[in-house]
Amino acid sequence: MFKRSGLPVVVACFALFCGFPANAQEFPSKPIEIIVGFAPGGGTDMAARSIADVASKYLGQPVVVTNKPGATGIIGAQYVYNAKPDGYTLLVAGGSETVAVPHYKKLAFDPINDFDPLMRIMVERVxxxxxxxxxxxxxxxxxxxxxxxxxxxxxxxxxxxxxxxxxxxxxxxxxxxxxxxxxxxxxxxxxxxxxxxxxxxxxxxxxxxxxxxxxxxxxxxxxSALERSPTEPNAPTLKELGYDVYIDNQKGLVLPKGVPPAIKQKLADAFKKAYDDPQFKATAEKLKLEISYLNSEDFHKALKAMYEQIGESVKPDAPKAP
Amino acid sequence: METLNLLLQGFALALTPANLIAVFIGAFIGTVIGVLPGLGPTATIALLLPITIGMEMVTALIVMAGIYYGAMYGGSITSILVNIPGEAASVVTCIDGYKMARKGRAGPALGMSAIGSFIGGTVSVVAVMLISPFLAETALKFGAPEMFALLFFAFVCIGGLTGKSRVQGLLMACFGLLLGTVGTDEIQGVDRFIFGTLYLQDGVGLIPLAMGLFGLGEVLYNIEKRQSVGEVLSTPKGLMPTLKDWKDSAWPIIRGSFLGFGIGIIPGGMPAIASLMSYAVEKKVSKHPEEFGEGTIEGVAGPETANNAATAGGFVPLLTLGIPTNSVLALILASMMMHGVTPGPLMLIKWADVFWGVIASMYIGNIVCLILNLPLIGLFVRMLKVPYSILSPLIIMFILLGSYAVAGNVSDLVATLVFGLIGYLMKRFDIESAPLILAFVLGPMLENNLSKALLMSRTGDPLFFFSRPISATLISLAFVVLAFPLLQWAWRALVRPGVAAIKPR
Incomplete structure (x- = not known):
C-alpha cells in the first residue's frame, strides 16, 4: 500500500531535482542569468543591468546579472559556451570578445557561429x-x-x-x-x-x-560609426571623411547553441518588450547608451561582418599567441 | 568662508532623517561586506544599483560612499583576527595585525585600525573639500613615467623589507615577482606562463593568493600543531590601545593619511596600493624595522589609515573630472549619470548641493563607522575564544566561499588551495610572506609603467625619466635612499676613526 502510493512521489521528486527537458510552456520556472564578461560599471555591464531589471517584468522571473570578468571577456563567453542550452543562461556579447579577440588569440570556440544571437541592444560608438x-x-x-x-x-x-x-x-x-x-x-x-x-x-x-x-x-x-552619434553630433564619421572604416562596439544578448526554438522565441519576445519599455529607454538615455535593436538574424549578420572587417586588417601582423 | 557656508548647507542636507539613515545603512552594509571575504564593495554596489535609482540623488550617493569606506573599516577585522584579508586593501594588515592578535593584542590592533581609518578618512575628506580642483589637475600629470618613478622609489624602500634573513626575504620577493609575470602581458599582448589555460591569462589573482597564503596556510599549520585557540591566540590583554600604542601610531597615521590621499587621487591608484606603500614606508622609516612582521602596531595603523584615505581621495578625480579610478567609483559614476548628474568641473556649479551633501555625509559616515566599530571590538575578540576545532573549519569555509565569490570562477578555488599549501610550507619553514606579496602586487605595475613610459618616450631612452620634473625628483630620491647606507658606511669608515684618533686618551 505504502509502496504503491509512494512510488509516484519518488518519481515526481526525482523529476523535480533532475529537471525534465525544459518545457517551453513552463519557461521560465527559475531565475535567468545574464553573464557579463567584464567588471561591473562598464558599458557592457550597464547595458545588461538596465535591460535585466525591466525584462524580469515580462518574464515573470528575476533576471540576474553575473559578472565573470577576465581575459577581455573570454572567461564569461567560455562559461556561456559551456552552459546548458536551456535558455536560463545568456551572455552579453558583440564587443571585443566576439569580433576582436579571436583575431589576436586562439580560442576554444568560434565566437560568431558557436553562439545563437538573440538580439542587439545597443551600440557603443568608438x-x-x-x-x-x-x-x-x-x-x-x-x-x-x-x-x-x-x-x-x-x-x-x-x-x-x-x-x-x-x-x-x-x-x-x-x-x-x-x-x-x-x-x-x-x-x-x-x-x-x-x-x-x-x-x-x-x-x-x-x-x-x-x-x-x-x-x-x-x-x-x-x-568609426556608420552614422553620427547623438552624443557627439559634431564629430564626423570616418566614412564621411572618405575612409572605409566601420567599427561599432555592439552589445546584445546571445544564447549558447542549441536552445529550443520555442524558448528562444519566448526570450526574444520578452527582451524585445523590455527594450521597448519606456523605463529601459529612459535609463539608457541617462547613461548615454545608444540603444539600437537588431533581431536575431540581423545581429548575427552584423557580428559576422564586423568580425571579417577587423580580420582583414588585423590578421597579417597580429601578435601571435605562442 | 563661502566654503564653510556651503559645507554647513551640505550638513543640513546630510543630517535630514532620511540621509542620516542612509549613512548608517551604507556604513553598516560596508562594514559587513568588508568582514566577509570575497564579497567586496564592487559586487555590493552593483547589486544595489537598481535600488539607488529610486532614491534621491544625494541619498543614493551617501549609501554608496558609505558602503565603500565601510568596507575599508570592515576589511581589517578578519585580517587581524583570523588572517583572512576581507578586502584587497587589507592584505598587508594580515602581516602585523594577525601577529598582534596572536600575542593577545587583537583589541589594540582593531582599535588602532579603526581610529587610523577614521583619521585617514577625515583628513582625506577635508582635502577633497578644500583643494579638489587644484589637486585633480596635479594628479592628472601623474602618467606612466611618474608612476614608474613612484614604484621604483617604493621598491628601493622595500629593499630593506626583509626580516630575519635577507637572502630568504629577497628570494621570496623574487618568487613574488615571478608570480606577477604570469598572464598576458598588458603592453605587447604576449602570454606568459599561462600553460594554455584561460584562467591564467589575467595572471594570478591577489585575493586567492592572499587568502591561501595567509588564511589557509595558517589554518593548516595550526591544525598540524594541534593547537587549541588558547595557544594560537593568547587571551586578549586589554581592548583599547595603550598610551605607547598611541605614541607609536601617531606618525604612521599622519603619514598614512597624506600618502593614502595622494595615491587615491592618481588614476590607477587603488586603496590596496596605498596600504602596501604605507607599509613599505613605515618599515623604512622605523627605528626598529626588525619588529615589522612580528606584530608591531605601526604596521597596522599606517596601512589601515592609508587605505581609507585613498578611498576618499578617489572621489577627487571622480567629482571634479568625471574620471573613476576604480570599478567602485565607475559604478558610483553610473548612478550619478542615471540621476542626470554629470560629474566634472560643472558639478560645483550645477549640482553644488549634491557635492557638498556627499562631502558632509562622508564626515558623518566616518564617525558612524568609528561608532559601529569600536564597541564591536570586544565582541570580535571574544569570537576567538571559540574552540579551534570549530573555528578552523568555519575559517576554511569562509576562505573558499570568499575566493569563489570574487569572480564566480572555480579556478580561483584551485588557486586558493595551491597557495594554501605554499602558505603552509612557508609557515612550516618559518619563511616570511610580506616580501612575496609586496613584490607580487608592485612588480607587474612597475613593469607595466616602465614599458608604457618607454613607449611614450618613443626612443626608449632611460634619460626620458629625468626630463619630467615629478619622475626626475622621485628617481633621484630613490637613488639617495639607495646610496644612503653607502654614505653611512663611508662616514663611519672615514670620519669616525678620525674623531676617535684625536680623542685624548
Missing part, C-alpha cells in the same frame, strides 16, 4: 579623442600627422587585443597613418592619460568621455 587645445583640429589633421611622422603619435587604447586596439589597426591600414599604441587598463584610465596629456589621442566611447567633453577638456575628432 571615437578618436584629443585634448581640447590639441593642435589637430580635425581627423584629417591627425591622419596627416600620422602619415608624415609614422610612429610619432601616441594613441591611448583600452587594453591590448580588444576592440579599441583593432580600431586603431584598421584605421592605420585604411588611412596609411602609423601610430604608437599605449595600452591602458579600461576606458577611464585611457581618458585620464589623455586628459593629463600623456598620449596624443585616445580611443574611447562617447558615453565614457561624456563628462570630460562636457567639461571642455577633450573633444572628439571622429567616430
Amino acid at each position: 571615437g578618436f579623442y584629443v585634448l581640447a587645445d590639441s593642435p589637430w583640429k580635425s581627423m584629417n589633421d591627425l591622419i596627416a600627422e600620422g602619415k608624415k611622422n609614422p610612429g610619432k603619435l601616441t594613441s591611448g587604447i583600452s587594453g591590448i587585443g580588444g576592440l579599441h586596439h583593432a580600431t586603431v589597426q584598421v584605421t592605420e591600414k585604411k588611412t596609411g597613418m602609423a601610430v604608437t599604441l599605449i595600452p591602458y587598463k579600461g576606458g577611464a584610465e585611457t581618458l585620464a592619460a589623455l586628459a593629463g596629456g600623456h598620449v596624443n589621442f585616445a580611443i574611447a566611447s562617447p558615453n565614457e568621455a561624456y563628462a570630460l567633453v562636457q567639461a571642455g577638456r577633450v573633444r572628439c575628432l571622429a567616430l
Whole structure:
C-alpha cells in the first residue's frame, strides 16, 4: 500500500531535482542569468543591468546579472559556451570578445557561429579623442600627422587585443597613418592619460568621455560609426571623411547553441518588450547608451561582418599567441 | 568662508532623517561586506544599483560612499583576527595585525585600525573639500613615467623589507615577482606562463593568493600543531590601545593619511596600493624595522589609515573630472549619470548641493563607522575564544566561499588551495610572506609603467625619466635612499676613526 502510493512521489521528486527537458510552456520556472564578461560599471555591464531589471517584468522571473570578468571577456563567453542550452543562461556579447579577440588569440570556440544571437541592444560608438587645445583640429589633421611622422603619435587604447586596439589597426591600414599604441587598463584610465596629456589621442566611447567633453577638456575628432552619434553630433564619421572604416562596439544578448526554438522565441519576445519599455529607454538615455535593436538574424549578420572587417586588417601582423 | 557656508548647507542636507539613515545603512552594509571575504564593495554596489535609482540623488550617493569606506573599516577585522584579508586593501594588515592578535593584542590592533581609518578618512575628506580642483589637475600629470618613478622609489624602500634573513626575504620577493609575470602581458599582448589555460591569462589573482597564503596556510599549520585557540591566540590583554600604542601610531597615521590621499587621487591608484606603500614606508622609516612582521602596531595603523584615505581621495578625480579610478567609483559614476548628474568641473556649479551633501555625509559616515566599530571590538575578540576545532573549519569555509565569490570562477578555488599549501610550507619553514606579496602586487605595475613610459618616450631612452620634473625628483630620491647606507658606511669608515684618533686618551 505504502509502496504503491509512494512510488509516484519518488518519481515526481526525482523529476523535480533532475529537471525534465525544459518545457517551453513552463519557461521560465527559475531565475535567468545574464553573464557579463567584464567588471561591473562598464558599458557592457550597464547595458545588461538596465535591460535585466525591466525584462524580469515580462518574464515573470528575476533576471540576474553575473559578472565573470577576465581575459577581455573570454572567461564569461567560455562559461556561456559551456552552459546548458536551456535558455536560463545568456551572455552579453558583440564587443571585443566576439569580433576582436579571436583575431589576436586562439580560442576554444568560434565566437560568431558557436553562439545563437538573440538580439542587439545597443551600440557603443568608438571615437578618436584629443585634448581640447590639441593642435589637430580635425581627423584629417591627425591622419596627416600620422602619415608624415609614422610612429610619432601616441594613441591611448583600452587594453591590448580588444576592440579599441583593432580600431586603431584598421584605421592605420585604411588611412596609411602609423601610430604608437599605449595600452591602458579600461576606458577611464585611457581618458585620464589623455586628459593629463600623456598620449596624443585616445580611443574611447562617447558615453565614457561624456563628462570630460562636457567639461571642455577633450573633444572628439571622429567616430568609426556608420552614422553620427547623438552624443557627439559634431564629430564626423570616418566614412564621411572618405575612409572605409566601420567599427561599432555592439552589445546584445546571445544564447549558447542549441536552445529550443520555442524558448528562444519566448526570450526574444520578452527582451524585445523590455527594450521597448519606456523605463529601459529612459535609463539608457541617462547613461548615454545608444540603444539600437537588431533581431536575431540581423545581429548575427552584423557580428559576422564586423568580425571579417577587423580580420582583414588585423590578421597579417597580429601578435601571435605562442 | 563661502566654503564653510556651503559645507554647513551640505550638513543640513546630510543630517535630514532620511540621509542620516542612509549613512548608517551604507556604513553598516560596508562594514559587513568588508568582514566577509570575497564579497567586496564592487559586487555590493552593483547589486544595489537598481535600488539607488529610486532614491534621491544625494541619498543614493551617501549609501554608496558609505558602503565603500565601510568596507575599508570592515576589511581589517578578519585580517587581524583570523588572517583572512576581507578586502584587497587589507592584505598587508594580515602581516602585523594577525601577529598582534596572536600575542593577545587583537583589541589594540582593531582599535588602532579603526581610529587610523577614521583619521585617514577625515583628513582625506577635508582635502577633497578644500583643494579638489587644484589637486585633480596635479594628479592628472601623474602618467606612466611618474608612476614608474613612484614604484621604483617604493621598491628601493622595500629593499630593506626583509626580516630575519635577507637572502630568504629577497628570494621570496623574487618568487613574488615571478608570480606577477604570469598572464598576458598588458603592453605587447604576449602570454606568459599561462600553460594554455584561460584562467591564467589575467595572471594570478591577489585575493586567492592572499587568502591561501595567509588564511589557509595558517589554518593548516595550526591544525598540524594541534593547537587549541588558547595557544594560537593568547587571551586578549586589554581592548583599547595603550598610551605607547598611541605614541607609536601617531606618525604612521599622519603619514598614512597624506600618502593614502595622494595615491587615491592618481588614476590607477587603488586603496590596496596605498596600504602596501604605507607599509613599505613605515618599515623604512622605523627605528626598529626588525619588529615589522612580528606584530608591531605601526604596521597596522599606517596601512589601515592609508587605505581609507585613498578611498576618499578617489572621489577627487571622480567629482571634479568625471574620471573613476576604480570599478567602485565607475559604478558610483553610473548612478550619478542615471540621476542626470554629470560629474566634472560643472558639478560645483550645477549640482553644488549634491557635492557638498556627499562631502558632509562622508564626515558623518566616518564617525558612524568609528561608532559601529569600536564597541564591536570586544565582541570580535571574544569570537576567538571559540574552540579551534570549530573555528578552523568555519575559517576554511569562509576562505573558499570568499575566493569563489570574487569572480564566480572555480579556478580561483584551485588557486586558493595551491597557495594554501605554499602558505603552509612557508609557515612550516618559518619563511616570511610580506616580501612575496609586496613584490607580487608592485612588480607587474612597475613593469607595466616602465614599458608604457618607454613607449611614450618613443626612443626608449632611460634619460626620458629625468626630463619630467615629478619622475626626475622621485628617481633621484630613490637613488639617495639607495646610496644612503653607502654614505653611512663611508662616514663611519672615514670620519669616525678620525674623531676617535684625536680623542685624548
